[in-house]
Amino acid sequence: MSMNYFDHNATTALDPFVLEAMMPFMGASFANPSATYTAGREARRAVEHAREQVAAALDADASEVIFTASGSEANNLLIRGFADALLAEGAAPARLACTQIEHPCVAEPVRALARSGWDVSEVAVNASGVVERSSMTALPMDTCLVSVMSANNETGALQPVADLGAAFKRDRHDMTCFHTDAVQALGKHPLSFRKLNTAGVDALTVSGHKIGGPKGAAALVRDRQLPLMPLVYGGGQEQGLRSGTENVAAIVGFGVACTRAVADLEMRMMLAQRLQQHLEAWLRSRGAVIFSAAAERLPNTTFAAFPGIDGETLVSLLDRQGMAIASGAACGSGKSGVSAVLLAMGVDPLLAKGAIRISLGMMPYGATSIEAVDRLIGQLDKVLSQLQRFAAVA
Amino acid sequence: MKFPIYLDYSATTPIDPRVVEVMLPYLTEKFGNPASRSHQYGWDAEAAVENARAEVAALVHADPKEIVWTSGATEANNLAIKGAANFYQGKGKHLITLKTEHKAVLDTMRELERQGFEVTYLDVLPNGLVDMAALEAALRPDTVLVSIMAVNNEIGVVQPIAQIGELLRSKGILFHVDAAQATGKIDIDLSTLKVDLMSFSAHKTYGPKGIGALYVRRKPRVRLEAQMHGGGHERGMRSGTLATFLIVGMGEAFRLARVEMQEENKRVTALRDRLYKGLSDMPEIYVNGDLVNRVPHNLNVSFAYVEGESLIMAVRDIAVSSGSACTSASLEPSYVLRALGLTDELAHSSIRFSIGRFTTEEEVDFTVDLLHKQIGRLREMSPLWEMVQEGIDLNTVQWAAH
Numbered sequence: 001m002s003m004n005y006f007d008h009n010a011t012t013a014l015d016p017f018v019l020e021a022m023m024p025f026m027g028a029s030f031a032n033p034s035a036t037y038t039a040g041r042e043a044r045r046a047v048e049h050a051r052e053q054v055a056a057a058l059d060a061d062a063s064e065v066i067f068t069a070s071g072s073e074a075n076n077l078l079i080r081g082f083a084d085a086l087l088a089e090g091a092a093p094a095r096l097a098c099t100q101i102e103h104p105c106v107a108e109p110v111r112a113l114a115r116s117g118w119d120v121s122e123v124a125v126n127a128s129g130v131v132e133r134s135s136m137t138a139l140p141m142d143t144c145l146v147s148v149m150s151a152n153n154e155t156g157a158l159q160p161v162a163d164l165g166a167a168f169k170r171d172r173h174d175m176t177c178f179h180t181d182a183v184q185a186l187g188k189h190p191l192s193f194r195k196l197n198t199a200g201v202d203a204l205t206v207s208g209h210k211i212g213g214p215k216g217a218a219a220l221v222r223d224r225q226l227p228l229m230p231l232v233y234g235g236g237q238e239q240g241l242r243s244g245t246e247n248v249a250a251i252v253g254f255g256v257a258c259t260r261a262v263a264d265l266e267m268r269m270m271l272a273q274r275l276q277q278h279l280e281a282w283l284r285s286r287g288a289v290i291f292s293a294a295a296e297r298l299p300n301t302t303f304a305a306f307p308g309i310d311g312e313t314l315v316s317l318l319d320r321q322g323m324a325i326a327s328g329a330a331c332g333s334g335k336s337g338v339s340a341v342l343l344a345m346g347v348d349p350l351l352a353k354g355a356i357r358i359s360l361g362m363m364p365y366g367a368t369s370i371e372a373v374d375r376l377i378g379q380l381d382k383v384l385s386q387l388q389r390f391a392a393v394a
Numbered sequence: 395m396k397f398p399i400y401l402d403y404s405a406t407t408p409i410d411p412r413v414v415e416v417m418l419p420y421l422t423e424k425f426g427n428p429a430s431r432s433h434q435y436g437w438d439a440e441a442a443v444e445n446a447r448a449e450v451a452a453l454v455h456a457d458p459k460e461i462v463w464t465s466g467a468t469e470a471n472n473l474a475i476k477g478a479a480n481f482y483q484g485k486g487k488h489l490i491t492l493k494t495e496h497k498a499v500l501d502t503m504r505e506l507e508r509q510g511f512e513v514t515y516l517d518v519l520p521n522g523l524v525d526m527a528a529l530e531a532a533l534r535p536d537t538v539l540v541s542i543m544a545v546n547n548e549i550g551v552v553q554p555i556a557q558i559g560e561l562l563r564s565k566g567i568l569f570h571v572d573a574a575q576a577t578g579k580i581d582i583d584l585s586t587l588k589v590d591l592m593s594f595s596a597h598k599t600y601g602p603k604g605i606g607a608l609y610v611r612r613k614p615r616v617r618l619e620a621q622m623h624g625g626g627h628e629r630g631m632r633s634g635t636l637a638t639f640l641i642v643g644m645g646e647a648f649r650l651a652r653v654e655m656q657e658e659n660k661r662v663t664a665l666r667d668r669l670y671k672g673l674s675d676m677p678e679i680y681v682n683g684d685l686v687n688r689v690p691h692n693l694n695v696s697f698a699y700v701e702g703e704s705l706i707m708a709v710r711d712i713a714v715s716s717g718s719a720c721t722s723a724s725l726e727p728s729y730v731l732r733a734l735g736l737t738d739e740l741a742h743s744s745i746r747f748s749i750g751r752f753t754t755e756e757e758v759d760f761t762v763d764l765l766h767k768q769i770g771r772l773r774e775m776s777p778l779w780e781m782v783q784e785g786i787d788l789n790t791v792q793w794a795a796h
């Protein structure tokens with residue numbers, strides 16, 4: 001893979017160990033896991049083995065893992081599925097809540113439900129991009145569901161999910177759900193569904209392609225007590241919660257990727273943090289503002305802006321130098337608007353327009369080296385000098 | 395020969411090695427997220443996705459803009475049926491389908507019933523084909539959508555999609571077609587067919603599992619309520635990071651289907667006829683489903699006076715289904731065969747042979763021999779068979795309860 005890729009929060013390169021595990025299922029072991037003959041049963045076993053790997057990586061039980069095709073689907077399944085389950089049990093639409101910094105695949109399904117009669121509360125963040133405990137206790141009592149991401153995809157800010165879950169659950173009845181989108185946290189920060197669940201978190205979402213696994217496989221991990229209706233109906237796969245022939249190769253790859261993503265995590269976190277400090281020290285020396293600097297953050301994510309310099313311009317000039325970074329989330333980076341996350345943090349929109357996201361590789365495969373960071377710094381330095389000269393002339 | 399012999403191409407197909415070749419770069423160096431708009435990795439991935447979209451569209455004579463990626467035909471069926479039903483519910487809340495549709499359609503319909511829609515499940519003719527008169531009679535002013543599959547997954551019959559399309563378009567009713575079993579087997583020309591929504595799957599056409607597509611007609615425009623919300627991928631109809639390598643695989647698989655279908659169908663037809671001819675000298679066997687309006691890949695046969703489970707055990711050298719793969723884990727008789735009027739016993743003792751790209755004559759011949767041997771053996775152990783041989787009409791026998 002390229003040495004100049006700094007957009008690992010958008011997607012990661014596939015780990016060769018993962019690919020090796022997938023290959024048989026793209027070749028001779030192609031049977032449908034629902035088939036009852038030997039080859040079908042072998043495919044079924046491979047899917048179940050992957051389920052155990054995902055569960056082990058997350059400190060969950062295999063029966064709690066529901067495979068989906070993407071993190072987006074898992075988030076939709078949880079939000080829509082829980083809301084539908086409440087209605088099916090005779091409840092009237094009440095209130096759903098998510099933070100102002102959620103990925104669109106959490107915010108949009110919530111908005112869609114608002115169109116069918118649900119009330120919605122937006123949970124604010126502080127200036128560091130972190131959700132405060134008080135905002136949970138302040139939620140109206142009719143709030144049935146809250147979704148708070150474990151780590152923000154743009155700023156990398158970690159959310160105190162266990163605390164927030166506990167705060168939300170206190171004084172509330174059983175038919176509530178606290179969910180966390182942990183897509184960006186897996187493999188970059190320790191995650192234990194068991195511990196989170198004990199604290200009051202009912203479900204979490206993880207995805208393969210952010211951790212060296214393939215695109216096309218993700219999972220919703222949920223407390224089995226949680227009422228849930230499917231989003232996709234059919235053959236009844238995944239405990240009836242997600243029909244459709246299992247994507248065996250991608251699921252197998254996802255399982256291996258999960259195992260790899262949590263191995264030696266502390267060491268990889270430490271290494272990434274050193275690079276992050278090195279990079280950010282240089283950025284600051286050139287006058288950059290680092291967003292969420294005061295928050296506990298993912299060790300691979302730096303969201304920054306140089307006052308007076310347009311982020312999109314910087315990103316595209318860097319691309320011409322062969323340096324791949326982003327101005328924000330992949331899903332939002334096509335739109336010309338400024339980062340909704342930064343606006344929620346109260347960042348001046350002018351400064352927010354300068355945002356660039358540098359997300360380093362910290363999986364066992366494709367980890368960013370110090371040399372690569374220095375190359376990025378070198379190119380950034382060149383491009384910045386050009387832009388600043390241009391600004392001075394103008 | 396490699397055992398067991400794979401004759402279950404309707405459950406899933408191997409990925410054509412040529413397709414795997416094309417997928418591999420997207421599993422290695424070309425790993426970008428097609429939604430990344432700020433660097434070459436993203437642009438390369440996006441270009442590959444659009445190229446594949448054009449290939450899928452080309453196989454069915456559609457515009458690439460009419461193709462929406464999904465994780466498979468099941469999701470495509472869900473999106474088409476729920477998406478259209480939800481969007482157009484102001485026009486009416488009545489839907490029509492066949493009793494022989496795939497679970498992905500039937501279970502979606504059941505869910506819509508729970509949401510207050512009314513669904514008519516039409517019987518089919520004894521040959522498995524839609525009863526056009528019954529369909530026309532079932533249409534109501536509040537009917538918004540009809541869902542009928544192009545090719546049945548269990549019996550391989552081809553429904554008269556063109557004819558149904560004409561009827562429905564004249565009444566202003568949306569027509570959804572599950573074509574998961576049809577691509578690469580029959581010609582599909584959406585520039586002439588009056589079909590509004592069509593579901594596709596890659597893994598039934600030598601592509602990878604985990605990827606499919608929904609055709610959504612633009613002229614006249616069909617609108618859907620999205621079932622998955624998020625980053626606004628696929629023009630808002632289906633959010634979620636696109637799995638580039640799977641999409642590329644589907645594109646290549648559909649390209650090969652377009653280029654090779656005619657030749658392949660000749661070969662598969664010859665194999666199917668060889669299988670049929672080889673089996674047809676056995677007494678008391680019945681082919682399920684129309685033999686003319688049928689894809690060449692499928693032969694579904696009931697072997698009377700043989701017990702279902704022992705039949706499956708006896709033919710373990712061939713990988714076949716006794717129903718559709720999705721329901722074969724249960725011991726329920728196939729609801730498709732039941733809908734044709736088969737008794738539970740006969741449905742249980744049925745085998746779906748589905749032939750494909752890598753099936754050989756040698757494998758067909760082995761299968762014919764195996765069935766001759768095993769059916770003969772099983773019938774020798776059957777008291778019913780003995781009675782039939784003695785000329786007793788089993789329908790006149792008064793069975794004592796015990």
